[in-house]
Amino acid sequence: MPSAGASPKRRPFGQRLAAAMAQHGPLCVGIDPHPGLLQAWGLEDSITGLRRFSLGVVEALAGHVAALKPQVALYERHGSRGLAVLEETLALCAAGHVLSIADAKRGDIGSTMAAYADAWLAEGSTLAADAVTLSPYLGFESLRPALDLAAATGRGVFVLGLTSNPEGKSVQHVGGATSVAKGIIDAVANENQDERPFGSTGLVIGATVGDALAELGIDLVASAAPILAPGLGAQGATGAHMKASFGAFWPQVLGTSSREILKAGPDAGALRAAASATRDSLL
Numbered sequence: 620m621p622s623a624g625a626s627p628k629r630r631p632f633g634q635r636l637a638a639a640m641a642q643h644g645p646l647c648v649g650i651d652p653h654p655g656l657l658q659a660w661g662l663e664d665s666i667t668g669l670r671r672f673s674l675g676v677v678e679a680l681a682g683h684v685a686a687l688k689p690q691v692a693l694y695e696r697h698g699s700r701g702l703a704v705l706e707e708t709l710a711l712c713a714a715g716h717v718l719s720i721a722d723a724k725r726g727d728i729g730s731t732m733a734a735y736a737d738a739w740l741a742e743g744s745t746l747a748a749d750a751v752t753l754s755p756y757l758g759f760e761s762l763r764p765a766l767d768l769a770a771a772t773g774r775g776v777f778v779l780g781l782t783s784n785p786e787g788k789s790v791q792h793v794g795g796a797t798s799v800a801k802g803i804i805d806a807v808a809n810e811n812q813d814e815r816p817f818g819s820t821g822l823v824i825g826a827t828v829g830d831a832l833a834e835l836g837i838d839l840v841a842s843a844a845p846i847l848a849p850g851l852g853a854q855g856a857t858g859a860h861m862k863a864s865f866g867a868f869w870p871q872v873l874g875t876s877s878r879e880i881l882k883a884g885p886d887a888g889a890l891r892a893a894a895s896a897t898r899d900s901l902l
């Protein structure tokens with residue numbers, strides 16, 4: 620069983636991420652083993668294919684990018700053996716000294732949230748990553764067990780603020796100048812007080828949000844949050860779009876792209892070249 624009370628053995632996630640971004644540039648590569656990508660790599664949609672794909676991505680990119688982000692759903696669809704491959708993938712990230720972000724998008728009532736926190740953030744959990752994505756739409760405070768455990772173990776979280784999908788607006792933009800998303804971003808700012816360059820409570824703001832930050836009057840500098848920005852590549856956003864959308868908040872932004880880079884595999888050199896080209900578009 621994971622041990623929630625263990626003392627931290629590592630620097631806070633926000634500091635470790637800032638160092639990784641300074642060393643490798645502001646790119647995270649998502650590990651999204653879609654059936655079509657497995658096929659394109661010459662692999663079966665099976666546990667063996669999932670394992671070869673996942674370990675191949677980590678082996679190719681550890682030491683070359685700031686972070687890797689396995690998409691948990693694509694392991695869950697293979698059942699318990701898929702989760703075992705995810706555990707192996709996270710362990711290989713740790714061994715390769717590349718930060719891991721488990722894209723699990725967890726969010727539940729507080730008592731259940733504590734169990735999710737144990738899975739993704741506790742010492743001794745085989746699923747623990749350096750950070751996990753969380754959904755705050757049961758109320759930001761419902762995330763408290765995960766926020767507290769991340770702080771205790773030197774891990775981080777990325778809380779959904781403005782998501783990259785077009786449907787997100789129907790919830791997140793509600794309220795205009797006092798939007799639902801702004802309330803979440805203010806709550807994140809409260810978690811990161813006095814932490815610079817940024818704290819360990821991050822935000823997800825889609826690379827595809829266009830003018831939404833300006834329209835909603837959102838100040839990301841005040842949040843002191845690292846910003847995970849998906850939507851780059853396969854969802855249509857480019858580095859130029861992102862720089863226009865984020866403006867003065869750019870130093871906080873960690874772009875993340877999955878399919879656009881993964882389709883360059885399985886050759887490790889081709890994967891690295893695709894990641895480098897995307898990273899360079901963010902510099």
Ligand SMILES: O=C(O)c1cc(=O)[nH]c(=O)n1[C@@H]1O[C@H](COP(=O)(O)O)[C@@H](O)[C@H]1O
Nearest residue numbers: 649690752782783825849853854876877878
């Ligand atoms: O939390 C995420 O990473 C996420 C949030 C969001 O708003 N939009 C979004 O696309 N994502 C994830 O980022 C990845 C994007 O994959 P690509 O579109 O292939 O680059 C997927 O795993 C999504 O689940």
